[in-house]
Amino acid sequence: MQDSSNIASYTQNHSLDNKEIERYGRQLITPDIGVQGQMLLKAAKVLIVGAGGLGCPVALYLAAAGVGMLGIVDYDTVEIGNLHRQIGHRESSTGVPKCESLAAQIKELNSLVETKTFNTVFTSDTAIDIIKQFDIVVDASDNVATRYLVSDACVLTKKPLVSGSALKWEGQVTVYNYNNGPCYRCLFPVPPPAETVTRCSDGGVLGPIVGVIGSLQALETIKIINNNPQNGVLSGRLMIYDGLAAVFRTVRIRSKQASCQVCGDNPTITQLIDYTQFCRSNYSESAGKVEDRVEKEKILTVDQYNDILKSSTKHILLDVRPKNQFEICSLPNSFNIPIEDIDKEDSIEKINVWVKDDQLPVYLLCRRGNKSQDAVESICKKIDSKFHSQLKHIKDGLLGWAESIDPSFPIY
Amino acid sequence: MTIIKCLLFAKVKEVINKGEYIEIELPDTECTTNNLLKHINEQYPQVKDVLSTCLLAINLEFLKRDEDRVIQSTDEVAIIPPVSGG
Ligand SMILES: [Zn+2]
Numbered sequence: 001m002q003d004s005s006n007i008a009s010y011t012q013n014h015s016l017d018n019k020e021i022e023r024y025g026r027q028l029i030t031p032d033i034g035v036q037g038q039m040l041l042k043a044a045k046v047l048i049v050g051a052g053g054l055g056c057p058v059a060l061y062l063a064a065a066g067v068g069m070l071g072i073v074d075y076d077t078v079e080i081g082n083l084h085r086q087i088g089h090r091e092s093s094t095g096v097p098k099c100e101s102l103a104a105q106i107k108e109l110n111s112l113v114e115t116k117t118f119n120t121v122f123t124s125d126t127a128i129d130i131i132k133q134f135d136i137v138v139d140a141s142d143n144v145a146t147r148y149l150v151s152d153a154c155v156l157t158k159k160p161l162v163s164g165s166a167l168k169w170e171g172q173v174t175v176y177n178y179n180n181g182p183c184y185r186c187l188f189p190v191p192p193p194a195e196t197v198t199r200c201s202d203g204g205v206l207g208p209i210v211g212v213i214g215s216l217q218a219l220e221t222i223k224i225i226n227n228n229p230q231n232g233v234l235s236g237r238l239m240i241y242d243g244l245a246a247v248f249r250t251v252r253i254r255s256k257q258a259s260c261q262v263c264g265d266n267p268t269i270t271q272l273i274d275y276t277q278f279c280r281s282n283y284s285e286s287a288g289k290v291e292d293r294v295e296k297e298k299i300l301t302v303d304q305y306n307d308i309l310k311s312s313t314k315h316i317l318l319d320v321r322p323k324n325q326f327e328i329c330s331l332p333n334s335f336n337i338p339i340e341d342i343d344k345e346d347s348i349e350k351i352n353v354w355v356k357d358d359q360l361p362v363y364l365l366c367r368r369g370n371k372s373q374d375a376v377e378s379i380c381k382k383i384d385s386k387f388h389s390q391l392k393h394i395k396d397g398l399l400g401w402a403e404s405i406d407p408s409f410p411i412y
Numbered sequence: 413m414t415i416i417k418c419l420l421f422a423k424v425k426e427v428i429n430k431g432e433y434i435e436i437e438l439p440d441t442e443c444t445t446n447n448l449l450k451h452i453n454e455q456y457p458q459v460k461d462v463l464s465t466c467l468l469a470i471n472l473e474f475l476k477r478d479e480d481r482v483i484q485s486t487d488e489v490a491i492i493p494p495v496s497g498g
Contacts, residue, residue, distance in 0.1 A: 054498040142498040167497035170422055188494045189477070192465040198423060200497040210498065238474075240421060240492065245432060251490065252473045285497070340429065 014039055020112070024066055037226045038066060044225045047071040047134035049122055049150050051098035053205060054140035054164050056088030057214030058221070063106040063113045065222060070106060071134055073118040074098040075284075081412075085207035121283050122146055124272035127153040136224055138217055139163040142200060142285040144191050145275040149283070151176060151184030152272055155263045160224055160235075164217040168203050169244040171213035174234055174253065175220050177263065181235035186257040186264075191279040199285045202367075209243045290370045292395070298376050300363055300392040302400040308363075316354045316362045320375045325367065329410040331401070339371045343378045351379055355387040362391050369397035413437045416448055416483060419490040424466060427459045445470070446480040448489065466493045 007018060014035040021028065024038055044067050048055050051074035059070055078086075078093045078101050086098075093101035099117035106115050118130055122141070127149055131137055137159050139150045147163070154161040160178040165171060176183045216239065223231040240249045262269040276282055292299060300308075308315060317334040319326055326336040337347050354360050364372040364379075372393035380388050394400070402409040419433045428434060436451050445468055453460050468475045469490040475481060483489065 050498055052498055140498055142496070144494075144496045147494075147496055165495040165498050167422060167495050170495065172495050187467060187474075188465065190465060192423075192494060192496075193461045196423060196427075196462045196465070197496060198426065203426075203497070205497060213498075238492070242421070249472065249490070251467075251469045251492065254474050254476055 027065060032228055040225050041066045042068045045069040045134040046136045046138060046221055047131060048138045048140055049073050050140035050142060051102040052142055053085040053210030054214040056086045056102060057211050058138050058140055058218045059102050059106060060088055060109060061215060061218035062221060063110045067113065069114045071116040072099040072102055073122050073130060075119060075121045085205060085210050123283060124149060124274060127272060128157060131157050131159060136221055137161050138221060143283060144197055145279040145281050145283050147184060148191060148279060149275040152262050152269060155183050162217045162220045164213040166210045166213045167198060167200060167205055169206060169209060171209050171241045172238060173213055173216045174238045178233060178235040180256060182253055182256045183260060183263045185262050186260045187253060194280045201285060212241055290368050294373045294376050294393060298392050300394050302394060302396055302404050305363060305394050306405050314360055316360050317365060318362055319365045320371050321366050328412055339375055342375050343382055348382045352383055355390045364393045366397045368399050369395045372397060414440050414443050414485050416485060416489055421492045422495050423462050423493045424459060424491050427462055428456050443483050444480050445475060445483055462493055466491050
């Protein structure tokens with residue numbers, strides 16, 4: 001039996017040891033990876049912004065593939081409602097910072113991988129210092145402000161950005177700022193109005209959708225690391241996945257825009273700005289408390305509504321959530337007219353019967369007390385102003401009800 | 413009249429609420445992308461805010477912002493808003 005130190009005479013031109021050859025064998029023999037590709041992976045440092053639905057598959061696949069150093073940024077902690085899609089966390093990690101939970105899973109999967117965790121909000125103050133420690137950045141975040149921040153920071157530090165996003169049954173993937181390709185701002189110079197952005201917490205999202213998109217991000221990252229000129233890196237193209245229709249479309253993107261404010265010929269953005277101000281939204285997908293937009297007279301607190309219930313005062317409770325949310329849980333004796341239908345003729349007819357013929361107050365309710373304000377306003381536009389005082393929205397909605405009145409009300 | 417089929421994605425699909433695509437009729441002399449957007453805004457005023465941030469693709473190629481291109485009934489138009497969730 002020969003001494004194991006003979007390994008050097010068996011393997012030339014690379015420094016992979018027997019354990020690595022055994023672990024990565026199937027990957028090593030894949031065309032266009034080989035020992036050189038594996039060495040590149042081992043030397044690579046990848047930063048993953050977000051340890052959620054996208055970040056989990058990205059991190060797990062890159063760790064499994066043997067990327068030498070993985071950085072994970074996330075300020076959030078694991079909740080049970082994450083687990084249907086965030087497959088890098090476990091029930092036992094509930095309450096643990098997501099970056100720590102994911103790093104622990106990475107260690108269990110491949111102890112050869114080094115991890116660096118950043119349990120912090122990724123902001124204009126922290127972004128550059130963190131990004132500088134890595135070669136490639138993966139945007140696996142869940143909000144508009146972070147997307148602009150990550151993109152600008154990658155332009156300023158000259159790092160390729162593998163960007164993925166997903167909502168409901170759909171997802172998008174592309175690579176920005178790669179080989180003189182466009183950046184996020186080249187495509188979307190103006191952030192969408194905050195009120196038009198649907199969050200996963202409102203619109204829903206499926207595990208396999210973020211799984212597909214995250215896997216594609218991991219694959220593009222491997223291709224960039226591998227740096228083979230024949231690799232068709234997904235730069236200058238946007239891949240759109242419609243999981244419900246089972247269709248992938250790849251749309252050619254405009255090239256880098258000479259007029260781009262950050263990567264163009266005469267950039268006006270030469271350092272990071274305040275992206276929460278630019279996007280009028282937070283570095284977070286969680287909605288937080290909803291601000292009052294309707295007059296005081298049109299606001300009813302959950303405590304006031306509880307008193308009304310206790311005193312058995314006659315009224316109508318109108319829940320404006322989508323039908324599928326109403327089916328999950330609702331307050332007793334509430335009617336459901338989804339916000340999209342609230343100003344339709346037959347809805348207004350019904351409401352008119354309540355306020356005019358029955359002379360009842362109508363209380364509008366939704367999950368967080370956001371859409372119920374819109375509902376009050378759209379109904380007021382459609383009914384006679386003398387009945388306006390009979391309409392009120394319930395502040396903080398069903399979440400407020402669960403928090404202040406009845407904790408047994410299901411939260412989703 | 414020319415009928416233009418427009419594939420809808422993400423938020424645009426949600427707000428228009430007519431399924432995977434809509435068909436917009438344009439007078440034969442007005443078959444350009446700007447007129448198409450104008451007609452969509454008129455027929456679906458609720459989509460205006462979202463539409464302004466969307467990318468428009470003709471036959472899987474994005475248009476430049478503010479580019480007005482002549483289109484015909486055989487063109488596949490796709491209206492693609494940014495998606496930010498994850
Ligand atoms: Zn740019």
